[in-house]
Amino acid sequence: xxxxxxxxxxxxxxxxxxxxxxxxxxxxxxxxxxxxxxxxxxxxxxxxxxxxxxxxxxxxxxxxxxxxxxxxxxxxxxxxxxxxxxxxxxxxxxxxxxxxxxxxxxxxxxxxxxxxxxxxxxxxxxxxxxxxxxxxxxxxxxxxxxxxxxxxxxxxxxxxxxxxxxxxxxxxxxxxxxxxxxxxxxxxxxxxxxxxxxxxxxxxxxxxxxxxxxxxxxxxxxxxxxxxxxxxxxxxxxxxxxxxxxxxxxxxxxxxxxxxxxxxxxxxxxxxxxxxxxxxxxxxxxxxxxxxxxxxxxxxxxxxxxxxxxxxxxxxxxxxxxxxxxxxxxxxxxxxxxxxxxxxxxxxxxxxxxxxxxxxxxxxxxxxxxxxxxxxxxxxxxxxxxxxxxxxx
Amino acid sequence: xxxxxxxxxxxxxxxxxxxxxxxxxxxxxxxxxxxxxxxxxxxxxxxxxxxxxxxxxxxxxxxxxxxxxxxxxxxxxxxxxxxxxxxxxxxxxxxxxxxxxxxxxxxxxxxxxxxxxxxxxxxxxxxxxxxxxxxxxxxxxxxxxxxxxxxxxxxxxxxxxxxxxxxxxxxxxxxxxxxxxxxxxxxxxxxxxxxxxxxxxxxxxxxxxxxxxxxxxxxxxxxxxxxxxxxxxxxxxxxxxxxxxxxxxxxxxxxxxxxxxxxxxxxxxxxxxxxxxxxxxxxxxxxxxxxxxxxxxxxxxxxxxxxxxxxxxxxxxxxxxxxxxxxxxxxxxxxxxxxxxxxxxxxxxxxxxxxxxxxxxxxxxxxxxxxxxxxxxxxxx
Numbered sequence: 001x002x003x004x005x006x007x008x009x010x011x012x013x014x015x016x017x018x019x020x021x022x023x024x025x026x027x028x029x030x031x032x033x034x035x036x037x038x039x040x041x042x043x044x045x046x047x048x049x050x051x052x053x054x055x056x057x058x059x060x061x062x063x064x065x066x067x068x069x070x071x072x073x074x075x076x077x078x079x080x081x082x083x084x085x086x087x088x089x090x091x092x093x094x095x096x097x098x099x100x101x102x103x104x105x106x107x108x109x110x111x112x113x114x115x116x117x118x119x120x121x122x123x124x125x126x127x128x129x130x131x132x133x134x135x136x137x138x139x140x141x142x143x144x145x146x147x148x149x150x151x152x153x154x155x156x157x158x159x160x161x162x163x164x165x166x167x168x169x170x171x172x173x174x175x176x177x178x179x180x181x182x183x184x185x186x187x188x189x190x191x192x193x194x195x196x197x198x199x200x201x202x203x204x205x206x207x208x209x210x211x212x213x214x215x216x217x218x219x220x221x222x223x224x225x226x227x228x229x230x231x232x233x234x235x236x237x238x239x240x241x242x243x244x245x246x247x248x249x250x251x252x253x254x255x256x257x258x259x260x261x262x263x264x265x266x267x268x269x270x271x272x273x274x275x276x277x278x279x280x281x282x283x284x285x286x287x288x289x290x291x292x293x294x295x296x297x298x299x300x301x302x303x304x305x306x307x308x309x310x311x312x313x314x315x316x317x318x319x320x321x322x323x324x325x326x327x328x329x330x331x332x333x334x335x336x337x338x339x340x341x342x343x344x345x346x347x348x349x350x351x352x353x354x355x356x357x358x359x360x361x362x363x364x365x366x367x368x369x370x371x372x373x374x375x376x377x378x379x380x381x382x383x384x385x386x387x388x389x390x391x392x393x
Numbered sequence: 394x395x396x397x398x399x400x401x402x403x404x405x406x407x408x409x410x411x412x413x414x415x416x417x418x419x420x421x422x423x424x425x426x427x428x429x430x431x432x433x434x435x436x437x438x439x440x441x442x443x444x445x446x447x448x449x450x451x452x453x454x455x456x457x458x459x460x461x462x463x464x465x466x467x468x469x470x471x472x473x474x475x476x477x478x479x480x481x482x483x484x485x486x487x488x489x490x491x492x493x494x495x496x497x498x499x500x501x502x503x504x505x506x507x508x509x510x511x512x513x514x515x516x517x518x519x520x521x522x523x524x525x526x527x528x529x530x531x532x533x534x535x536x537x538x539x540x541x542x543x544x545x546x547x548x549x550x551x552x553x554x555x556x557x558x559x560x561x562x563x564x565x566x567x568x569x570x571x572x573x574x575x576x577x578x579x580x581x582x583x584x585x586x587x588x589x590x591x592x593x594x595x596x597x598x599x600x601x602x603x604x605x606x607x608x609x610x611x612x613x614x615x616x617x618x619x620x621x622x623x624x625x626x627x628x629x630x631x632x633x634x635x636x637x638x639x640x641x642x643x644x645x646x647x648x649x650x651x652x653x654x655x656x657x658x659x660x661x662x663x664x665x666x667x668x669x670x671x672x673x674x675x676x677x678x679x680x681x682x683x684x685x686x687x688x689x690x691x692x693x694x695x696x697x698x699x700x701x702x703x704x705x706x707x708x709x710x711x712x713x714x715x716x717x718x719x720x721x722x723x724x725x726x727x728x729x730x731x732x733x734x735x736x737x738x739x740x741x742x743x744x745x746x747x748x749x750x751x752x753x754x755x756x757x758x759x760x761x762x763x764x765x766x767x768x769x770x771x772x773x774x
Contacts (some may be wrong), residue, residue: 260436
C-alpha cells in the first residue's frame with residue numbers, strides 16, 4: 001500500500017503504537033500524527049486526568065497543559081498492561097502497526113513484555129523506537145532524564161547569559177525534550193524509507209544526551225577547536241555585528257549581519273568613518289574586535305527610534321528582527337498567514353492555541369487535531385482486532 | 394550494512410546553519426550530498442574569530458559528508474542555466490535551497506521528480522516572507538529570549554543556534570516524509586522557517602497562555618523571574634528537582650537546614666516543587682545555597698535522593714566531553730580534514746540497528762569537487 005494522501009498528509013497509511021509518557025515520546029508521535037500517521041496513544045484506564053503528563057502546570061479544565069500540547073493528532077487508547085487480556089490485545093494491535101514508540105526507563109518495556117526481540121518476532125516489519133536519557137551502556141543508564149537535567153548535563157546553559165555574568169539555565173522546559181522527540185521522529189522516517197527497500201523493520205535508539213550535544217554542535221565544535229564560548233548577552237558567537245541594540249524609545253532591535261555583503265549594506269546605511277577601519281574589514285576581524293565594533297554601534301542605534309531602524313534596515317536589506325510577545329504574535333499576519341499557531345476547538349477543554357505545524361507541504365498538507373479524550377478509541381480498536389481474529393479463523 | 398539513504402542524491406543550495414544542517418543529517422544517513430557554492434563560498438566559511446586559522450570550525454562540522462562544487466554566478470538564478478547545476482539537479486532526488494536563491498517553480502517544472510525543501514527565516518507567506526532574518530531575529534520575534542535574562546535589560550541570546558537547529562530538524566523530517574510519499578503523491582515542495590520552528594517549540598507556552606485554570610507554574614511565570622544560575626555545593630555547581638520528595642521537613646533536617654525552618658519563607662521553600670523552576674525558587678534560592686554549601690556534591694546528592702529528589706551536575710563543555718558515561722557512549726568523534734588536521738565533532742544523534750549512519754568524509758574545500766562535474770558535459774534530460 002502506498003503512503004501519503006492529499007487529505008491526511010505524507011504519512012497517511014502509517015500506524016504508530018504510542019507507548020509514551022512525559023514529553024519526549026509524545027513529541028515524536030505528535031509530529032508523526034501531524035504528518036498523517038494514525039497514532040494510538042496509550043494511557044492507563046484508571047488514569048486521573050489531573051495526573052496526565054505528570055500533572056505539569058497549569059491545568060486547563062483540570063488537565064495538564066502538557067497532555068493537551070504534546071498529544072495533538074492522536075487517538076486515545078486505554079491499556080492496562082497488568083492484565084493478561086490487555087497484554088494480549090496490545091500484542092495483537094502492535095501486529096497491525098508500522099511503528100512502536102516508547103520512552104520508559106531502560107528495562108521497563110521488556111518487563112511489560114514489550115521488548116524489541118519479542119515484538120520484532122511477531123511483526124518483522126515493525127520499526128521499534130526507544131528514547132532514553134542516556135542509552136544503556138554506562139554508569140548513568142538508570143538516571144532520570146528530563147529537560148532540566150539534560151540542560152545542565154549537556155552544557156546547554158554554559159554559553160548563555162548576560163554579558164560578563166555567570167551562565168544561566170533556560171527558564172522553560174522545551175528544547176532538550178522536544179529535540180530528542182524530533183530526532184525520534186526523523187529516525188523513524190529514515191527507518192520507514194529503509195523498509196521500502198528491505199521490507200524489514202529495525203530498532204531505533206535515540207538518547208537525550210545525543211540530542212543535547214547535537215543542539216549545541218556549534219558551541220562544542222568551537223570549544224573543541226580551542227575557543228570556549230562564554231555568555232555574551234545577545235551577541236553572536238560566529239559573526240558580527242550580530243546582537244540586539246537599544247533604540248531611542250528604549251525598544252530593542254536585533255541586527256543579524258552574517259555575510260560580507262550584508263556588512264557592506266550596513267555600511268551604506270550607517271556611514272561612520274571608524275567602521276571603515278581595517279580591523280573591521282572581514283567577519284573574522286569583526287568577531288575578534290567585537291567589543292570595539294559594538295562600542296561604535298551602540299550609540300548610533302540609541303539615536304533613533306525602533307521604527308526608524310525597522311524602516312531603514314528593511315530598505316537597505318540588512319537582516320534584523322524585533323522582540324514580540326504572545327499578545328502581538330497571536331494576531332500577527334506573519335504567524336496567521338503561515339499557520340504557525342493553530343487554534344484547536346476541543347470537546348473538554350475549550351479553545352486552545354498550540355504552535356505549528358512547522359512544515360508546509362505543497363501536496364500533502366500537515367494537519368492539527370486536538371489531543372484525544374484518554375482512551376476514546378479503545379472500543380473501536382478492540383472491535384477491529386476482534387474482526388481480524390474472526391477473519392483469521 | 395549501508396545507510397538508510399544510500400543511493401539518494403541531494404543538492405544543497407544553502408548556506409549558514411539551517412540548510413547545511415539538513416544536508417549534514419541527510420549525508421550522515423547515507424545520501425550523497427553535493428553543496429553548490431558561489432565563488433566566495435558559503436558565508437559560514439568565514440565565521441568565528443580571526444585567531445582560528447583556516448575555514449571556520451562551525452562550517453566544517455555542518456558540512457561533513459559533502460562535496461563542494463563552485464558555480465560562477467553567486468546569484469544562482471543565472472546559474473540555473475549553467476551546465477553543472479542542470480546536471481546535478483537532473484540526477485538529484487532532493488534539493489535544499491535558501492529562500493530567494495533559486496526560482497523554485499521553474500526548477501520543479503524542469504525536474505518533476507525532485508523533492509525541494511525551501512528554508513527561510515520567516516516562512517513562505519505573509520508580509521515578512523521575503524525579508525532577510527536569521528538566528529537572533531527569529532529568537533527575538535518568537536519571544537524565545539523571554540526565558541533568559543532580566544526584564545528591561547539587553548535580551549540574552551540562547552546559547553546555541555536553536556532556531557536554525559530546529560528548522561533543520563523540521564526540514565530533515567519534511568524531506569524524509571516527502572520521499573516516503575513520493576510513489577503515491579509525486580515530488581513536492583516543503584517549506585520550513587527559523588521563526589516557524591521556534592513558534593512550534595513554544596507550543597506548551599501558547600497552550601498555557603490560552604486558557605489556564607489558574608495562573609501558575611513555570612510555563613506562565615518564568616518570564617518574570619531573574620536568571621537561574623544553578624545551586625552551589627561545596628565543590629561544584631548543581632541543579633536539583635524536589636517535586637517528588639515525600640517529607641520535605643525530614644529532608645531539610647538531614648541537610649542541616651534548621652536555619653531555614655526558622656525563616657519566614659520556610660513554607661515557600663517546603664512547597665517548592667521543582668528546583669529552579671518552582672513557583673518560589675527565586676525567592677528561596679539563598680536558603681538552598683546556604684544549606685548546600687555545607688556539603689560536597691556527592692553528599693548532597695545522596696541526602697536529597699534518599700528523600701526522593703533528584704540531583705545532577707551542571708557540566709561545562711569540557712566536563713560533558715570528559716564524563717565517563719559520555720565517553721563510553723562514544724558521543725564525541727574525530728577525523729582528519731583534507732589537510733590531515735584533526736576535526737573534533739559529534740556523532741549522528743540516532744542509532745538505526747540495520748542501516749547505520751556514518752561519517753565518510755570531512756567538509757570540502759571550496760570547489761574541491763568542481764572538476765568531477767565540470768568534465769561531464771553530457772547533460773541528461
